[in-house]
Amino acid sequence: MARIIDGERRLIKMSVDDVISIVREYQRICHNSCCYDHMRELLAKADFYIPED
Secondary structure, rough: OOEEEOOOOOEOOOOOOHHHHHHHHHHHHHOOOHHHHHHHHHHHHHOOOOOOO
16 A cells, blocks of 8 residues: 655655556556657556555
């Protein structure tokens, strides 16, 4: 579970499972991209969510 740490800047501390989940989602979205610009376009349309503690 992710934990938001308030300070001068808000930080999100993520578990290993959170990071793996984001990487899997990234791979799922980008595996058909043909180039850097297309990959950026696909990621700009995507929403990434992680549960908060």
